Structures are given as C-alpha cells and as structure tokens.
Amino acid sequence: MTNPDGTAGRTPLDWGIWLLAIAALLGLLVIIFEELNRANGIHGTEGLLLVLVSSALMLIATLVIAFWARAGWPHGILAVLIFLDIIGTAAAAYLLESYLLLALMAVAFIGWLGHLVRGRTRRVAVAEVAP
Amino acid sequence: MKTLGILTIAGVLSLAPATAFAQQATTSSEGAQNWYTFNGQLNAQKYATSDQITPDNVGKLAKAWELHTGDVSDGSNPNGPKASDWGATPLFVNDTLYVSTVFDRIFALEPDTGKVKWTFDSKVKLVDPTQGELKNRGLSYWQAATPVAGEACQKIVYLPTMDGKVFAVDADKGQPCTGFGQNGVLDINQWNTVNNKWPLSILQPPTVYKNELIIGWSGQDWTQAVQPPGSVFSVDTQTGKLNWKFNSIPPDLDPKTGTANVWSSMSVDEKNNLIFLPVSSPSPDYYGGDRTAPMPLTTSVTALHADTGQVVWSYQTVHHDIWDYDVNSAPVLFDMQQNGQTVPALIQSTKQGFLFVLNRLTGKSIFPIDEKPVPKSDIQGEQSSPTQPEPTTPQATTPDQFPGISILADIISGGYCSRTMAGLRYEGRYTPPSLKGSLAFPATAGGIEWGGGALDPTSNTYIVNSSQVAQIYQLLSRDDYDKVNAGKNIEKKNADGYFAMLGAPYGFKLQTFLNPEGMPCWNGPYGTVSSYDLNTGKLNWQVPFGEVQKWGFYMPESWGSVTIGGPVITKSGLVFIGASMDSRVRALDVKTGKVLWKSLVEAPAVALPCVYTYKGKEYVVFAVGGNSILEPKVSDQLVAYALP
Numbered sequence: 044m045t046n047p048d049g050t051a052g053r054t055p056l057d058w059g060i061w062l063l064a065i066a067a068l069l070g071l072l073v074i075i076f077e078e079l080n081r082a083n084g085i086h087g088t089e090g091l092l093l094v095l096v097s098s099a100l101m102l103i104a105t106l107v108i109a110f111w112a113r114a115g116w117p118h119g120i121l122a123v124l125i126f127l128d129i130i131g132t133a134a135a136a137y138l139l140e141s142y143l144l145l146a147l148m149a150v151a152f153i154g155w156l157g158h159l160v161r162g163r164t165r166r167v168a169v170a171e172v173a174p
Numbered sequence: 175m176k177t178l179g180i181l182t183i184a185g186v187l188s189l190a191p192a193t194a195f196a197q198q199a200t201t202s203s204e205g206a207q208n209w210y211t212f213n214g215q216l217n218a219q220k221y222a223t224s225d226q227i228t229p230d231n232v233g234k235l236a237k238a239w240e241l242h243t244g245d246v247s248d249g250s251n252p253n254g255p256k257a258s259d260w261g262a263t264p265l266f267v268n269d270t271l272y273v274s275t276v277f278d279r280i281f282a283l284e285p286d287t288g289k290v291k292w293t294f295d296s297k298v299k300l301v302d303p304t305q306g307e308l309k310n311r312g313l314s315y316w317q318a319a320t321p322v323a324g325e326a327c328q329k330i331v332y333l334p335t336m337d338g339k340v341f342a343v344d345a346d347k348g349q350p351c352t353g354f355g356q357n358g359v360l361d362i363n364q365w366n367t368v369n370n371k372w373p374l375s376i377l378q379p380p381t382v383y384k385n386e387l388i389i390g391w392s393g394q395d396w397t398q399a400v401q402p403p404g405s406v407f408s409v410d411t412q413t414g415k416l417n418w419k420f421n422s423i424p425p426d427l428d429p430k431t432g433t434a435n436v437w438s439s440m441s442v443d444e445k446n447n448l449i450f451l452p453v454s455s456p457s458p459d460y461y462g463g464d465r466t467a468p469m470p471l472t473t474s475v476t477a478l479h480a481d482t483g484q485v486v487w488s489y490q491t492v493h494h495d496i497w498d499y500d501v502n503s504a505p506v507l508f509d510m511q512q513n514g515q516t517v518p519a520l521i522q523s524t525k526q527g528f529l530f531v532l533n534r535l536t537g538k539s540i541f542p543i544d545e546k547p548v549p550k551s552d553i554q555g556e557q558s559s560p561t562q563p564e565p566t567t568p569q570a571t572t573p574d575q576f577p578g579i580s581i582l583a584d585i586i587s588g589g590y591c592s593r594t595m596a597g598l599r600y601e602g603r604y605t606p607p608s609l610k611g612s613l614a615f616p617a618t619a620g621g622i623e624w625g626g627g628a629l630d631p632t633s634n635t636y637i638v639n640s641s642q643v644a645q646i647y648q649l650l651s652r653d654d655y656d657k658v659n660a661g662k663n664i665e666k667k668n669a670d671g672y673f674a675m676l677g678a679p680y681g682f683k684l685q686t687f688l689n690p691e692g693m694p695c696w697n698g699p700y701g702t703v704s705s706y707d708l709n710t711g712k713l714n715w716q717v718p719f720g721e722v723q724k725w726g727f728y729m730p731e732s733w734g735s736v737t738i739g740g741p742v743i744t745k746s747g748l749v750f751i752g753a754s755m756d757s758r759v760r761a762l763d764v765k766t767g768k769v770l771w772k773s774l775v776e777a778p779a780v781a782l783p784c785v786y787t788y789k790g791k792e793y794v795v796f797a798v799g800g801n802s803i804l805e806p807k808v809s810d811q812l813v814a815y816a817l818p
Binding site for chain 1: 725727729756774776
C-alpha cells in the first residue's frame, strides 16, 4: 500500500486533524444552538453570524486537509488559514461571551498543533528512510 | 434659594404624624416586606429590609416565575402603536404584586407565582402626545387608614396615562372607583389652561401621601419656547378633587416660558409633613435670552408643605439653565450622623453627576458647595449665569473635565473625533451652547438619571449609578434650522436631534459625540456605580458598571455602560440593579461593588427593581422594557428571582 505522500504502509491516524474537525463541527453546532436560543443576548447578531461563517470555513478547510491536501503548498496555505480562523473565532467567542465556543477553539488549536507535529514527525521519518 | 423661615419649619414640625391618616404599607401578611411606591418607600431610599438573599447565597438566585404581559411594541408598524419604553416599578402591597404596562393596563399578580389575579384595561387610545414613545413608569397605591371590609375602593391602585389621565381602580377587585374624578378617571388636562400647546402626559406614578395624590406631568420643553408652566396638583385620593396646585414659574413670566415641571418621582418626609419635588428646567431647553428674569424654583429641589403646597424652601441646582439639566429624581431622605448629632438631610442627585446634600428642613447645604465662575455665553441676547453651584463633597460621580478623545474611535474614523473636537467650544462644565457647537460633558443624557440612588439607612451608605456621556450642543439661527429641516415633520426633527424651540430666535441640534461608526469619541468608562458614606461625604468606591454590546460583541467591562434606571439596596448588603445596555440584571456587594450575580433578560431593565418578602420568601422582580436611549430592544417581560 502506498500513501499519498509516497511513503509505504498504513498511515498512522492523524488525530490532530480529526480533533480539529470535531472541534469545528461542535463549534458550528454550538453556534446554531446559540442562534436558535433567543434568550442568550447574542441571538441574531452580526457577531454570531461571523462565527457561524468562520466555523463553517474551518470545518471545510479541515476536511479538505483530511481527505485531499495532506501535503504541499495547498496544505500549508490551509494550515495557516485554519490557524488564523481559530484565533479569530476564539477572539470573537470571547467577546460574544460564548465560553463553550471559546473552549472548543482551544481544543481546535490543540488539534491543529497535533496535526502539525505529526506531519513534521512523519516528514522527518520519511527523510530518515529515504536514500 | 428661598426659605420661608423658622416659623414655617416649626409649623411643619408640629403637624400630626402621617399614621393618623391613610397609609400605604400595612395590609400585607405579617412579616411581609412591602414595596409600596415607585421608590420602595416615600423617603425614596429604595431600601429593602429583606435579608434572606445574602452576598453568600446570591449566586444561587434563580428565576422563580416569569410573565409576558403582551403589551409591547417596537414601533415598526406604521399603523400600530409607537415603540414602547416600559420602566414600571412593580408594587408589592396588599399581598399582591401590581404592575402597569405601556398599553395602560394593570396586572394584579400572585406574588409567589406570577399568576394573574385580575387585570384592568383603561382602554385609552394609545397616543403619545409628548414623548415620541409609549412610556409608563408604574402605579400608585392608597388605602384607607382603617379599611372597611367588603366596601369597595378602600384600597386603590392609580394608573397614570400618557394622555394625562389617572384611573382609580379597586385594589382587590380591579373595578373602577367611580367616586374618583369622572367615573373613576381624573383628567389633569382640565387644568392645562395656560400656554396649552400640547396635552400634559403622566409617565411617573403620582405620589400618595395621607389622603393626597400628588401629580406631576411630562411635556416637551424642546419644541416651543412658551409652554404650559410647571405645575403639580394635589387631589383627594378618593374623589380626585383638587386640594392645591403648585406652580414653579411666576405667573407674570407665563408669556415668556413654561415647563420647569416635575416629571419624575417625589419623596415625602412623613414626620415633618414635607413633599420634595425635583423640578426640571424651563423652556426652551437651550436658549434663555427670552426668559432672563429670575425663576428661583426652576431646575431645583423644592420642599412644599404637604397640606397646602406652599413652598417651604427651594434650592436651585442650576441657575438660568440652558443645558436641560433637569433635576430628575426624587431626593433621598435620611438622617445624617454628624458630630454626635442627627441632622435631617436629603441627597439630590443630578444629571451633571453632582450630589447636593442639604438639610431637608431648611434647604441649607450640609457639605460645602462652591459658587464657581463658569464660561459666558457668546450668543446674542443670552444672559448666562456667571456662576453655578458645585458641591465639593461628596465628589461628583462624573469627572470634572472631558476625559479626552478615544484613540481607538479616532483611528477607526480616520480622525473624525479629534477633527470634530477641534471645532467645538469647550471650557469645562457649563460651557454654554453656541453656534459653532459646544461640547457638553456631562450632558443632558446624564450623569444620574431618573432612577436616582439608594440608601442603606443603617450605615448611610449611598449607592448610585451614573453615566458619562458627551454631547454636542449647537444653536442654529432660525433660517439655518428651517433650511436643514425643510420637509420634515416634528417627529422626524426630534428623531434627528433637531429641536425646534419655536418662538425663540434659535433652533437647536443635539448630537451625541459618536464617530460615523457609532463609537463614542470620548474615553470611558461610560457608566459607573459609586458608593458614598453620607455621614462623612467620602467616596467608598467607584467601579465601571455594565457592558456595552455592539454586533453581539461585549466590550471590556472596564468601559462600563451608559445606564438608565437605578439600584435598590437590601439589608443583607446587596445592591440589585438592571439599568445597563447589555440586558442584564445584577447583584453587587454593597461593600465593594463586586458583581456577585447576574442574569440575562430580554432587554435593558431600566425600571427600578422591586424587592419583597412573601410567605417567608424574598423575591426580586424586574420589569424588562428596554429604553431607546440605550438600545433599540423592547420587551414585556416581568421576571421574579428567588433562592431555590
């Protein structure tokens, strides 16, 4: 079996990217719940719409990395954009006082870091086995 | 200041105590703590003796019940009622919670469940002759000294309306008291006979004292120069028959001015038989060139003899007011401990954030008040006062100087704030309105608004919320005013901040100093809560209060929020307050100002909270109505909190 990056054998689970995806998905669900809940002080606001879009984009970008862009410059650009998305969404969540969303962004950041570390480890391993 | 002298005071002191007449607070169950006036008590202390909810357990406070009255309007329907502005303090008395609505209805509720006992619908047309919104700030309650069981109207709830009527309703049954006025309705516009440019409105519940119903009114002192002169009516609580009438403006000046009315609540010294009026500014608000004769009762706190309406003393807080610095809340009465002696005192808060502490029998200041030189008007015909009174103790709730341009607001607006500031006249407090525009800080929006402050009489700790708002005051020549406002109706002009002041040589533009993005151009905090020791006049603490919310984002707590409404204090050491822009109600620690509990409600809760104890349980009730000065949110939510 050959992996997309040319290494042989079964790919170890990229737990980071999946943690990121789950956090983004849960974040999206939290925002939808906040939008449906009229008694939270942020229902129907521009700020909530903003984090709805940013979380949706985060989920899409994460899934693109998970399934298609595991390496190369598309991966690099998406990783940077996801990082900015996490920071921006977390800041917005803080100002919206949506602390569950803020916690999920912290989880998303851990996932993002985990994905990067795993990717770096894998690249080092590939370099070591290469002639 | 006008003092009628020692003889008058002696006469007042010799009067029989109020308990010989009707009173307001004794027919609830034993052990119940009532909240029987807009301010809780006639002395306006807003103090609850309930002590079940404490700083230690307030964090567990939970919603006990909630009611939506259905009486709300956002004003969006051009054929429907105007936007509502509900600031009604509920009353708890007669084992019932009473609350009025902006649609001029009364709800009588079970105090522990919120279940409706009865409702009364005045069926008045929902008109707004003066305010631009439908407003209601609550009810009044009276009962006979010894109510006769089974006889109607021994206990009466009074509903004031925007069209100047007072409805008297049996407090037990919700039926009209037909012996009052005309079939249970008194129309105060029957006495609106001088300069009656518009009908009088009543937003504020009348004050009940003994067998008197004392009624002030609201108008619109920004539209015309000559308006109905400020009057207060005392009528019999059972018949509505006029007892006496007070006028704040000398009759010979009626052709030149008007208003200086009492549009907010009053307080009563039951022991000394005195009524205290917060008297507003004369018309027109921002130009006084046609009303230069002395009017010592305008923009004042004035003490009246309760039986006759005769002035006992008056203290003018602004001379020749051209800033719309209405005295806008009931003075809080208390007994000051000073040098081992008890001094009968009152504290009057103002829109400028000043706190005047006066002897309530004489009107003499207890702490120093300086008569400070202030900037002179450069408007032709205007004769601004060369000095104004400024209390040095207690220190004002607002800073003495404009707090500077907000760098953030200035950068975001590409320098709009600093450019605008450079073109304004600003020479500190009392900078007069000018043709080029003057910066007013604090401005008419407050300082301290109509909720006033609260006082713990056991320690004479006074708690008050205050806003820090900068506004631009610009006079426009009549030609310029007409040019700018061509084709607009009066409502559109008012909404745009253009006040006609018809009959004066100038129109006026009032503008809050915001950048084009809607951010305040000045540095915060925009709202605070302060605590004072009134025995010494010293500030205990001052903290930013509330939060500003924009696009859903809450700004830092250190910015605070502009507030409308006021606090109440409980014996256990808590302050309950809504008032902020962020639609939250809070409990603060009296000792520190720290927020110990907060809860989200549907709109800014500008009504004073009502605190009562019923069947051994303490409740805190907020009427959540919103206020267009704070946010365009409205609601009809009445929510009660209690410990689980």
